[in-house]
Amino acid sequence: MKKRNSFRRILTIGVCTGLLFCISGCAGQEKQMTDQAETRPQMIIGSDNYPPFNYEDADGKPAGIDVDLATEAFDRLGYDAVFTYIDWEAKKQFLENGDIDCIWGSFSIDGRENQYHWTTPYMISRQVVAVSKDSDIYTLADLEGKRVAVQSTTKPEEIFASHTDERIPELAEIFSLQNRELIYPFLSKGYADAVAAHETAILQCMKDYDLEYRILEEPLQTVGLGVAFSKYDDRGIETELSQVFEDMREDGTLEEILENYLEHPEDYLEVDTCEK
Template identity: 55%
Template sequence: MKGRRIIAGMLLVGILITSFTGCSESVHQKKEKNKPTITLGSDSYPPYNYLNEDGIPTGIDVDLATEAFERMGYQVDVVQINWEKKKELVESGEIDCIMGCFSMEGRLDEYRWAGPYISSRQVVAVNENSDIYELKDLEGKNVAVQSTTKPEGIFLKRTDERIPKLANLISLGHRELIYSFLGKGYVDAVAAHEESIVQYMKDYDTNFRILEEPLMTVGIGVAFAKNDDRGICEELDQILEEMRQDGTSLKIIGKYLDDPEKYLEVDGFEY
């Protein structure tokens, strides 16, 4: 009889522990659920933002945003957007901000910015057997870029005297297409962020040659609508700088890119 009482008591204790544990988890889940959400818009742009094997957004910008907004008391919802409509989406409030290796250069008056938090080189890549070695060799050539990106503006405006007149500038909606056009010989060169080109070569086991002379070195930032007066942008700017100083950004970037220190050299930008 005594043995039965001991067993019954142990069962009761087990039930109570389970009950309390369940309550604790429910409270935690409720707390997470009640956190305000920041909707971050980006397109697929490895290694900054892309879907992993499980279909979950990952990459440099995803990890940086998750950590930064967590420190600010928010959770992040990363959504894939039509990159050409990014300005319209952030101004309508459908997304809170744009973060996808987004160059601040030439766009300072269009958005409210947090950053720069990373520096990046805009470069030109060609096939390995190409006779193009310098920017001047692009004269009369066909070049592919992703539409609404900084390289598109560089070649269209030609305010830099180093940029020659092309035969054709082909603007494509998706990042992957520009590399397919180059690989198939439809164009002579492509222009994009250096990290994106390196990542594509790694992902698809292909080789392009990147010209030593860059188009431009730019600062990467997070863009909010110009009339966004919630103060989130300004707080995020401070948190991203805090992460750069405390080593968090270095650790995150190092997961995806070699020599991560060079990407954090942003003090020279006067934004």
């Protein structure tokens, strides 16, 4: 009888010990998973305030087309996307210094192909000219002798300053402003006769501030938007990200994100139609 009781005690101790090992093991696995989640690598993305691609929501958090796309795309690659606002004029310097991992902010590939390691374009955008509703400017040719406001270091500034597009006449003046938001007051107050920027950004500004501009039917250029990495960055992330864009295009995620911000999102996904 004593031997049987002893056996039962030994069995009980064994079971309890096994449970303790199990609980300890499970807790260890949970801690390991938590540690892995906490140590997930970050991808630092340089951008600027450029609705609807990137802006701060009511809670002061980054929001917009590029923010949603980057969050989803880098999540698929195992990174946490972290947006930081930078001086857009110094974007390449930030990248070369290693302050950011990439530039992602409605950034046009066209004309800059050799300056960065680029992803394939994830969408297209039209660079356009907008004027006041009662303006007598209806075509690009009508800009002769007029004043145009643009954001500095952008594609419109390059187009107007280069004098290589035969459609662009001689302007009276080009206002190149570091702060994108200032180009619209320049137009509204009559300092400029027209502004030039991404069509999506102009439409967003009109919506946000209840402005009535007229966008010229003839675009300056149709460009592909991509993500730029330093030429010295040999990690090959731009190639991996390009594949993710293709996957997101095929599974409908790209269009689903764009339709939260743009009417007719399918029109912006025809990347094969943009000038390369």
